[in-house]
Amino acid sequence: MRIDVISLFPEFVAQCAAFGVVGRAGERGLLSLHGWNPRDYAEGNYRRVDERPFGGGPGMVMLIEPLRAAIRAARAADPAPARVVYMSPQGVRLDQAKVRELAAHERLILLCGRYEGVDERLIQAEVDEDVSIGDYVLSGGELAAAVIVDAVARLQDGALNDAESAVQDSFEDGLLDCPHYTRPVEHELGGVPAVLMSGNHAHIARWRRQQSLGRTWQRRPDLLDEAGLSKADRKLLEAYRAELAA
Numbered sequence: 066m067r068i069d070v071i072s073l074f075p076e077f078v079a080q081c082a083a084f085g086v087v088g089r090a091g092e093r094g095l096l097s098l099h100g101w102n103p104r105d106y107a108e109g110n111y112r113r114v115d116e117r118p119f120g121g122g123p124g125m126v127m128l129i130e131p132l133r134a135a136i137r138a139a140r141a142a143d144p145a146p147a148r149v150v151y152m153s154p155q156g157v158r159l160d161q162a163k164v165r166e167l168a169a170h171e172r173l174i175l176l177c178g179r180y181e182g183v184d185e186r187l188i189q190a191e192v193d194e195d196v197s198i199g200d201y202v203l204s205g206g207e208l209a210a211a212v213i214v215d216a217v218a219r220l221q222d223g224a225l226n227d228a229e230s231a232v233q234d235s236f237e238d239g240l241l242d243c244p245h246y247t248r249p250v251e252h253e254l255g256g257v258p259a260v261l262m263s264g265n266h267a268h269i270a271r272w273r274r275q276q277s278l279g280r281t282w283q284r285r286p287d288l289l290d291e292a293g294l295s296k297a298d299r300k301l302l303e304a305y306r307a308e309l310a311a
């Protein structure tokens with residue numbers, strides 16, 4: 066998968082992709098990341114990339130032409146068609162389903178706005194979809210782009226080893242994760258649930274599932290509805306709630 070990032074700070078996103086699983090995906094050739102700075106395509110001796118907004122008001126708006134030239138350069142760098150995604154608070158909310166959808170493209174071009182955003186005509190002409198990583202305001206789209214790079218990199222075939230993909234799957238089953246413990250067994254902060262020391266893998270799997278169900282019910286009941294619970298799941302959750310009520 067190839068990702069091109071259009072940003073006034075392209076090294077920002079490159080750095081986020083230099084570590085861990087994402088860095089390894091890059092080394093394995095599973096993901097290639099390229100940055101394009103609109104300032105390199107800005108005309109005039111001030112190389113302007115922004116201008117005051119028509120209609121007045123605070124802040125500046127990013128100009129059409131430097132962005133358009135940077136997007137064109139990114140498109141031209143590889144023959145494969147690219148999906149252009151604008152990182153914006155007005156976008157469709159990113160979730161794992163959307164991550165999977167984005168990860169299926171051969172190429173993504175991520176457009177990162179700064180200032181107050183981008184001239185609407187550029188968005189209408191070049192952007193395929195707006196994506197938001199959540200309902201909050203950031204100083205630029207770069208952090209949102211880095212989130213997408215990380216999430217889609219993990220889904221590239223070969224990016225994760227067996228343990229890592231098991232963890233990924235546990236999050237993708239639509240429930241919150243169960244609690245985790247490691248040594249020491251006894252600690253001033255407390256002990257470890259006995260079932261985890263029992264060596265009974267069926268009991269351990271059941272306890273972990275019950276914890277995931279219980280925590281999801283407590284913290285994110287909205288996720289429960291679409292998690293598609295089995296009858297066994299419902300029984301486990303009932304027992305969890307009964308234990309809490311006791």
Ligand SMILES: NC(=O)c1ccc(NCc2ccccc2N2CCOCC2)nc1
Nearest residue numbers: 152153154178182197198199203205206
């Ligand atoms: N939730 C998100 O995915 C998200 C994404 C980007 C982003 N900021 C860049 C930006 C992009 C587009 C429009 C405005 C802006 N902003 C520029 C700075 O001022 C605020 C508005 N913020 C949050």
